[in-house]
Amino acid sequence: MTSRYPLKVRAVEWVNGKVRWINTNLLPYEEVYEESADYERIARAIEAMEIRGAPAIGVAAALAIAATAFNSPANSVDQLRDVILKAIDRLRRTRPTAHNLFWALDRIKRVSLEQHLDLEEYRKAVVDEALRIYREDVETNIRIGEVGDRIIDDGDVILTHCNAGALATAAFGTALAIIRVAWYRGKRISVIATETRPVLQGARLTVWELVKEGIPVKLITDSMVGYVMYKGLVNKVIVGADRILRDGHVVNKIGTYVLAIAARRHGVPFYVAAPTSTFDLNSTVASIVIEERNPEEVRRILGKIPITVENVEVLNFSFDVTPPELVSGIVTERGIIEPPLNVNINRVIGGSKSA
């Protein structure tokens, strides 16, 4: 893919009928790319967080189906459809919270269930839809960056949480897309990245990505988000999202909510950057599933050093929910959705095929 900005980090790609991804669990220590055409392998890569970040999960799942279709020995439309629907079912069960996963699989499923008379035409239709999802992701992210650039002032210090970067998408990122575009356009900005326990995506991924890009970054622990604002060190907060509800509730990495509370107290604008594929217009706060992961993520650092008493009870919510009144705006590829979010989300996204 070519683009009007450098794509220095490509987290998920389509290469010769296979899915290629960077194993984010090995960053920042090693830059290892994995390749597979096996949807089971890719499903496990999503479960193990080799591939993580809502848009990246959606793209990877779509490409996993594409690879399945592309390489299938099926010799009838019905046979291939069975395989594809089975693969879709398997991939749906990888992680419960990121909406983009279900959005991408639903797009493929729709194409899959259309009437196809010819096996090769069917195969091509599925692959094409997946590749569209993949290419759209990159284009969408660049648009988010361009749209969001107007919230960034020269000299801004932007605090971001977790990794809403190239490593959370096919390329370019969402929150970090805005930072990239501002940077490429010559604004002198810098970033404060939270380490993001338990899985440390901020320390491992965001820092790695920004250092690679040459954008100045300082790392903090999650506990410092209030005090850096108290000291006036932060001008904007920008985070990604795993799911955004019709009324403007934002589901994102654990820690986002308390960050939003602190930002509000200090009058620091709190923005969410996400493609429209992140919007879930059908669910409510009560109906969504907030993933709770293995307690060992908290008890040990990166599966290695134990940091507490063996087997102590743990709460390990992977995501939290930020209510709309704490959100200054949502930057999408179609523009910035401003408060009141419950009205404006409906206006911008409601009824469209993306949600």
Add this chain to the structure above:
Amino acid sequence: MTSRYPLKVRAVEWVNGKVRWINTNLLPYEEVYEESADYERIARAIEAMEIRGAPAIGVAAALAIAATAFNSPANSVDQLRDVILKAIDRLRRTRPTAHNLFWALDRIKRVSLEQHLDLEEYRKAVVDEALRIYREDVETNIRIGEVGDRIIDDGDVILTHCNAGALATAAFGTALAIIRVAWYRGKRISVIATETRPVLQGARLTVWELVKEGIPVKLITDSMVGYVMYKGLVNKVIVGADRILRDGHVVNKIGTYVLAIAARRHGVPFYVAAPTSTFDLNSTVASIVIEERNPEEVRRILGKIPITVENVEVLNFSFDVTPPELVSGIVTERGIIEPPLNVNINRVIGGSKSA
């Protein structure tokens, strides 16, 4: 020492003319006790956080002077005074934020500068004052527990940050003293402990201490403090303090401030537990020093596993400042100081020898 409650954990003790302490850096992996009569060794133990927690630092510094006086080969009052003043100077430079250190050293210094005609009488006066500080600490903590018990209801889930436990004092703790007394009095309570990056005192020390005591505890990452309140899982917050100013600003472990903001949003009472020796009536927010520690504490976990790109810039504030309007009350050995703190601190503490 005997006491009306079990003292299962003794962090700092006086044993046969020496200071004995548990090396908290090795917890929860190993329970190792160190012993020394050398104030330089004890100063380094404070700097390296083998001994940490504001009251424990104060007690250890006092006992370090006692050990110096007790074992000194000086053969005149003047000679001994020189040694003691040098030791006091050295210990003052170990850590800048905890007020109890300066309070304890000032008490010893006062005794030290009184007129003493006899060497042995002088030696004894210094040792006695240090031992008073040590014994008062335990008695004070038990009183804090008894005074604070009235804020605890049967069934409460109490969130605490860092370690304001026995391991932060000579014994019994401050925030955890309240939890201990409530528990011993039969209230069915449980604790949520934040892990407290970067040094993980919550995961390593608070969990260890509570498990040893048999009090139910769940561990969370620092990023979860907002969401556990959002989910209604927390009834009270109780933290310790490193320094409390006349106007009610509370200096405590980094992360306390954002916790207080979240507690306020959710109407969860936010209490501070601290002996009156923690009150600094002379300083202002502008004049206190917030310690910034080695960036490697953030870049590596416990000095071992690197979690980010080598040498990336880091902010590592060890403490933060919580303004009085977020504090529901301060539990001291003399009673609970309620808002308005700027008025009531003056009334309870002002002009007394403890501050």
